[in-house]
Amino acid sequence: KNQVEQSPQSLIILEGKNCTLQCNYTVSPFSNLRWYKQDTGRGPVSLTIMTFSENTKSNGRYTATLDADTKQSSLHITASQLSDSASYICVVSAVNAGNMLTFGGGTRLMVKP
């Protein structure tokens, strides 16, 4: 069964600090992995999308890494801001599965001043 597990479930950090969110998956065969940011009361917004051959991808202060061998991804947030408070969802797509996406449960991040 295709699964995506995220950790931690929730995280509180101080403004200006860095943090790393984890995503482990069992989706196979792997096609791509996306990180979404979901602000409270809004729909998820795409941050990055990574294919099998990509190890690192950055979007501003967000850097995603992918290890396809260990089936792990991380999202690193640098110099956190209050606006980074949101849920971060890892989504994995399988090859030849049509448009099937497997969602993780998300990590809820709170950045405090």
Add this chain to the structure above:
Amino acid sequence: EAGVVQSPRYKIIEKKQPVAFWCNPISGHNTLYWYRQNLGQGPELLIRYENEEAVDDSQLPKDRFSAERLKGVDSTLKIQPAELGDSAVYLCASSFFGVGSPGANVLTFGAGSRLTVL
């Protein structure tokens, strides 16, 4: 561009009442999704359309849920009758699904419709 538009944003109903949600996807997107998201959890797929065809509705509780995508554009999701456990956010998303082009298959989500069943 307006993005994916959903309405209503909020709906409060009593159990056993019907409710309907509407979604207008991004122009040109051939794939439309309805997801249900419970508090603190990731979205769960209810139904996926490619153009007018429902290609994956395996997770849709068909005894009370129904959906349609009119002319391959707008879509409605209906619940009748609603139960207490249906309280959740219903997210609509759209994408252009092109084989071999993962970047073109990025979902754009609407803001969601929050349903509270009393």
